[in-house]
Amino acid sequence: TQLLEQSPQFLSIQEGENLTVYCNSSSVFSSLQWYRQEPGEGPVLLVTVVTGGEVKKLKRLTFQFGDARKDSSLHITAAQPGDTGLYLCAGANFGNEKLTFGTGTRLTIIP
Amino acid sequence: ETGVTQSPTHLIKTRGQQVTLRCSSQSGHNTVSWYQQALGQGPQFIFQYYREEENGRGNFPPRFSGLQFPNYSSELNVNALELDDSALYLCASSLGGLAATYEQYFGPGTRLTVT
Numbered sequence: 001t002q003l004l005e006q007s008p009q010f011l012s013i014q015e016g017e018n019l020t021v022y023c024n025s026s027s028v029f030s031s032l033q034w035y036r037q038e039p040g041e042g043p044v045l046l047v048t049v050v051t052g053g054e055v056k057k058l059k060r061l062t063f064q065f066g067d068a069r070k071d072s073s074l075h076i077t078a079a080q081p082g083d084t085g086l087y088l089c090a091g092a093n094f095g096n097e098k099l100t101f102g103t104g105t106r107l108t109i110i111p
Numbered sequence: 112e113t114g115v116t117q118s119p120t121h122l123i124k125t126r127g128q129q130v131t132l133r134c135s136s137q138s139g140h141n142t143v144s145w146y147q148q149a150l151g152q153g154p155q156f157i158f159q160y161y162r163e164e165e166n167g168r169g170n171f172p173p174r175f176s177g178l179q180f181p182n183y184s185s186e187l188n189v190n191a192l193e194l195d196d197s198a199l200y201l202c203a204s205s206l207g208g209l210a211a212t213y214e215q216y217f218g219p220g221t222r223l224t225v226t
Contacts, residue, residue, distance in 0.1 A: 042115075
């Protein structure tokens with residue numbers, strides 16, 4: 001069974017600070033996706049990474065896929081209250097579109 | 112382009128009853144996956160349908176069943192509801208087959224409460 005562990009589980013920081021969320025597995029994934037979910041809504045896809053070592057940037061968010069394709073990180077620069085939400089990583093393997101979700105990181109940005 | 116829609120938004124059922132949840136996939140997508148998300152946890156994969164056939168199933172009992180229709184919309188049926196079935200049920204659509212991508216797009220979910 002493939003598992004994805006996220007850390008930290010909860011994070012509360014002041015507006016303007018930087019933060020990093022980690023997603024780790026003992027298994028290799030063909031791709032890894034990051035989602036943000038707000039209360040009462042479905043997850044919204046932020047990014048997909050597929051190549052080991054790949055780095056993608058989305059405005060103030062930087063996503064990295066580990067060289068061995070077992071882990072990923074999400075770094076947010078100058079966090080804003082609008083970044084508040086549940087961040088989920090999810091791994092997928094080619095030929096099997098099932099997503100294995102991480103345990104989630106609940107981020108709160110304090111104005 | 113129309114996104115993924117789900118109905119109903121909220122539902123309250125009694126233990127032992129049956130429930131049907133519905134999902135319309137995003138235009139151009141032929142694959143629908145269903146997930147169960149308990150409060151405070153990440154979504155758990157229930158099953159996936161590709162071109163009207165079940166294409167993978169997670170660790171859920173047979174009382175969880177589904178259908179996909181020729182227009183790629185889908186239903187999730189749960190029989191003999193239990194209290195632990197209370198959760199947010201999410202539908203995700205994607206493009207499968209030779210042109211498959213990894214990306215799944217989620218609907219807003221159906222909040223099921225079993226009392």
